[in-house]
Amino acid sequence: MTAPHPSAPAEPPAEAHRLLRDLWGYDSFRWRQGEIVAQVAGGGDALVLMPTGGGKSLCYQLPSLLRPGVGVVVSPLIALMQDQVDALRQLGIRAAFLNSSLSLDSVREVEAALRAGELDLLYVAPERLLMEGTLRLLESVPLALFAIDEAHCVSQWGHDFRPEYQGLGVLAERFPNTPRIALTATADDRTRADIVAVLGLEGAPQFTASFDRPNIQYRVAGKDNAKRQLLDFIRSEHVGDAGIVYCLSRRSVEETAAFLSENGIEALPYHAGLSHAQRQQAQERFLREDGLVVVATVAFGMGIDKPDVRFVAHLDLPKSLEGYYQETGRAGRDGEPSTAWMVYGLGDVVNLRRMLAGSTAPEWVQRIESAKLDALLGYCETAGCRRENLLAYFGQEYQGPCGNCDNCLNPPQVREMTREAQMALSAAVRTGNRYGAAHLTDVLLGRDTDKVRQAGHQALPTFGVGAEHDERTWRGVLRQMVSLGYLEAGEHYGLSATARSRELLRGGAQFLLREEVLRPTSNRRKSSKSAAAPADLPAAAQPAFEALREWRAQEAKAQGMPAYIIFDNKTLAAIAALRPSSLATLGTVSGVGAKKLEQYGQAVLDVLGGLD
Structure with a gap:
């Protein structure tokens, strides 16, 4: 029996705005973040569908600070929890995580901090959360909320189903008075219904943002020597950029990574056949270094917070439009121009059709999977606006042409x-x-x-x-x-x-x-400009941006964390363009909160002063 969903104010309290400015350095909420914060901070549940890079994490992090107790974040991303916790600590938020990567002594330290009320946010893997000992521990401390991230994992229809997520219904039973917020970047109607049923969110308001990612250029071409096509694409448009390349098989991952490396593109393989240490090293290098390309199976990428991934490429067809949207959404989280590039051929189509025909699933399941495949192939073969086609699949009306997909930029015959x-x-x-x-x-x-x-x-x-x-x-x-x-x-x-x-x-x-046509290359970068620089950065600010970037890289290396956790490129560009000469002026830049101003402000001013 779940508790009723209390009505919450449409606007968050004044304290929310103060924390937004002081901790995150932002003057205003994006989209309906304010409403979501008000709903959850007021004790209500919520289901949030927001595209990657849309600001989902703020929707549970801020209410956790506004409510008494600790906010518990359920996440499947064990390998990324350390970075998420580091990012929060940079803001002055007391955060920790519990998962299988910790030693027994570290687990005891986190549990002691939890009992002592010394944590604002605790990240927990679903397997750890569902252990009876963990549930009893949480029952013994004040809880602000439960945030279920990557909530599409609860559904067998989701593109990344995790069986352990199905057990999260226990939260509504054991903690009926603690608000629950489920968040995901994409979910069709069937997946959404599963999220509501499994997590006990019947009656909770649903906040659905536009699925449109206008900064991403969608492009699909016929496969004709896929590795060479990929190399030409990177060389002509994304030299020095961070990117993710998805392949269907482990062998293809290894061969493609080797091919790119042999041709001067620094590329790392990532697939389930590698050791845990090899996968972790590849992921850490991708997050911490600039300009690396990861070639991976779909085992890589969920929850990747790296904001400056400039392209996502598919050398094989994904299995559904949900998976495609989720994977391409890892490009351009910072809002800068990015590319979703894919090649496919007859072999891809034949393989997917054969897999479906050979399935032993019940007939009604096969019908659903067949419809998903038809939708994916329809997207690939369309001669119309790809963005219009993609958004229509998720039930969103979009009046094309978008002007930023291959079919709009160079209409096929x-x-x-x-x-x-x-x-x-x-x-x-x-x-x-x-x-x-x-x-x-x-x-x-x-x-x-x-x-x-x-x-x-x-x-x-x-x-x-x-x-x-x-x-x-x-x-x-x-x-x-x-x-x-x-x-x-x-x-x-x-x-x-x-x-x-x-x-x-x-x-x-x-x-x-x-008919196939020549593909546009409108994202091609000028060689005189840094690949990492935002597209609208004035030329006069370029030297300051590069100097700040070099300082940030050294600082991040010294602390053993990704550079974007200190300041992302958009914040660095704003600082470079403004050229502040005082801490007070630097503190007005979006993304510079009080804690970061205190920790890095003088160093930033010193870097800028050294350019005069």
Whole structure:
């Protein structure tokens, strides 16, 4: 039985505004942060859906300070808890964490601090929280709230389901009078319903921000030597930038990281097959150093707080638009121009279709997964505004064109190619519905290969009927036909016509081919400008920004923490542009709170003074 949800004031108390300014250095709340803070600080529950970089953490950190007791943050991100705690301590907030990485003595120290009322925030892994000893410990101390971060993990429909999250329903039972706030960057209706049911948030207000990330440029292209395409993309637009490259397999991760490194791009591999120490080292280097690229499976990235990731690339199709949105959202958390770049080919589509067809899940589950895959492929193949397509999936109306996706910047050509689709279907049927795309292409182009001769397919009526087109065109036709369900892949990747193809063969449906076009390079940076500098930084402020950046790097190294925890690039750029000559003036810069002013203010002034 959960407690009723008390109504809270629409505006947070004056103390909230004071803390926002003094600790975080911000003059005002973003979006509906103020309402959320008021709701939770007033004792109410909440479900918050806010895109990556939108300011979710403030929505539970600030109420934890406004309410008596400690705020308990449930997070699956064991490897990142230290950095999250370091960032809070930099603000003067008393924070700690409990997870399996701590020694027994360290655990006892944290528990003693908790009992003594010496903590404002405690980060806990879900496995640790659900231990009976931890639950009893929390029952013995005053609690401000529970924050369940990455809340989509409770749902089997979420792209990152964690079984241990399903046990968090115990919080509503054991702590009915402690407010709960669940937060995630993305959740479709089904996932959202699971979050509400599992966490006992029925009746709690839901705060849903726009899913739009206007600073991210979305781009999708056909796969044609993916590693070389990736290298060209980085060299032309993101040299010296931090980026994440996602691959489907561990082998692809290793090969891609090695390829980039051999070609002058510093890249690190990350996948579950590496040791814990290797993964931790890669993650720590990525967070602490500038300009590194991590090549990873989807095991990497959830909760990455690094604000200046300038690109996220996919060399293989993700499994759903939810996963794609979550992964691409790790780019541009600082609001600066960033790129979500993806290449995909027929093999990707075939693999995903085969995985779905071979699933042993119940039929109703397969229907849902099939709809998710159709939505993903529809996004890839669309000739319209990608942002409009992506946001529509999450139920948000967006009137395109956005002007910041490949299709808007360089509209693709769409050709009516029903006749060619019929040729492809005829080739598949006449060759026995068991040959792959490469062989069908050879038949359509009239290539006299050993395989064609051995099968006797040079005698078929379809042999050479597609010679007027090139191989790339036929690859596009076959890929889109598999995407649209006219062809399906069998056990040995042979393509066969589906029941849906009959309408196309009879002329009752039209096949429109989205032709590949040259991709824009509007994010290309001038070589004279630092890759880390915000796009709108005046040229005159560049030397000051670089000097501050060098000081920040040394300070971060001395403290063993990521540089952005001290000051992010946006704050450094504001300081460089203002060139304050006093602590009072420096304290007016957004992102410079009282604690950081006290700790770093004079050092910043000294750096700026040394430039005169």
